[in-house]
Amino acid sequence: MSAVRFLVADSSPALQTFVKNLLVSYGFEAAWVHTSRDPQSALAAAKEQAPHFLLTDCFAKSALNAVALVQELKALNPDLRWALMSTQLHPELNDTARHQGAMFQLEKPFGVHDMQSAMGKALEQWGRDNHEVGRRMPGYRRPRMAPTAPLVPDTPTLKAGDLVDYQGTRDRVRYVIFRRVELLVQLDSTPGMLPATKLRKL
Incomplete structure (x- = not known):
């Protein structure tokens, strides 16, 4: 089975864990999901791991922001897929991210189901081109996780109406x-x- 490698670049350890557990719930191996707390360490990890999908914060105050990080990673893997999470999704950033091929953009703070929906649809779309992704995503479906298993450790799984x-x-x-x-x-x-x-x- 071929590895489908993911890289999550965000300063929040809880958000890293949230995304990692979400990807595992879709059937990807935990060992295939790497995390970094800043764009510099993400770039270093990418040079070793060659990720297929990057999920990154904007890192607006860093010289190596999200867009620059994506450009660096695409030089390593032209087929890189990516998505953006940011508290600053202004129109210019939205346009830049779309131009750079972002599969989705989420504004922080976002809901658990917002990420589940966006990631699921992105994986379904990507799966049309990537056999290893597609075999896990035969049409969009909800993550295969037990309803009592929280995405963030020690946090109850809750939804509107509970x-x-x-x-x-x-x-x-x-x-x-x-x-x-x-x-x-x-x-x-x-x-x-x-x-x-x-x-x-x-």
Whole structure:
């Protein structure tokens, strides 16, 4: 079985774990998913691992930003596929990313299901050209993960509509988003965003 190598470049360890677990849930080997916390280490890892897919933060304040990193990696692998995550998805960056062939762009903070949907559709599209990807993606499907297995360790898996207990009070999940290093939840009857780890799913 041929390896399909992924590289996740983001400063958040939790987001790295989230994406890695998501890819594993689609049937890719954990050993095929490498992570880096900055673009320089991502470039160094890419020279050793030659990734097929890059999922990267914008790294707007770095001399080696996401676009420059993609250009460097495409010099190593012209068939590189990539996607962008950023808190700064302004129109100019959107246009640049599209021009550079980004398969999708997600604005942080984003929800768990936003990433699941975007990544699943990208893999399905990529699978039309790549046999090893395509055999895992016979048409878009949801990740093959147990419903109780969190994408981020020690974090309950929650979605809009779930009933939860918060400090002894029963409430319902309205929104779920992933921001920086944690999963945050907004409830119907409780103001503000709460860390998912403070909730117990009913």
